[in-house]
Amino acid sequence: MNTFDPSVVDAGVVVLGYLALLATSGRVVTTALSWADETYGDDVSDEQRDIGVIVGKAENVLLLTFVLVGAYTALAVVFAAKSIVRREDMKNDSLFYLAGTLVNFTYSFVVGLLVTVAATVAG
Numbered sequence: 365m366n367t368f369d370p371s372v373v374d375a376g377v378v379v380l381g382y383l384a385l386l387a388t389s390g391r392v393v394t395t396a397l398s399w400a401d402e403t404y405g406d407d408v409s410d411e412q413r414d415i416g417v418i419v420g421k422a423e424n425v426l427l428l429t430f431v432l433v434g435a436y437t438a439l440a441v442v443f444a445a446k447s448i449v450r451r452e453d454m455k456n457d458s459l460f461y462l463a464g465t466l467v468n469f470t471y472s473f474v475v476g477l478l479v480t481v482a483a484t485v486a487g
Contacts, residue, residue: 374486378432381479385424389471390417396467397460416464419446423465424472431476432483443469 423442430438443465450461 374483377483377486378479381432381475381482382425382428385428385472385475386421389420389424389468392471393420393464393467397464400463401460419450420464420468423468427469427472428476428479431473432480439469439473 423446426442427439430436430442446465
């Protein structure tokens with residue numbers, strides 16, 4: 365599969381990809397977690413939720429960038445770093461954090477592949 369080549373890619377497609385990912389990823393993760401547990405979010409503090417949003421959006425940007433440049437091995441570094449940084453939170457509710465991370469990773473990866481294909485076609 366072709367990787368992102370900034371010399372031939374329509375920049376508008378890439379910008380739209382970032383905007384779409386950032387605008388929709390929170391809803392996708394929230395919906396997936398609420399399917400898994402109907403009481404999802406009831407015991408999550410505003411501080412935890414805010415931190416999760418910030419970390420999730422940063423994760424989205426990194427993952428989409430890595431997919432666009434074909435740096436797939438870097439995805440593992442992001443996953444490992446997030447696990448280390450949030451290890452205290454994961455002790456309390458590991459399923460919640462693992463599920464959220466996997467859903468966000470998968471969604472970001474799929475959007476990255478779609479943007480790569482769209483940019484290749486547009487370019």
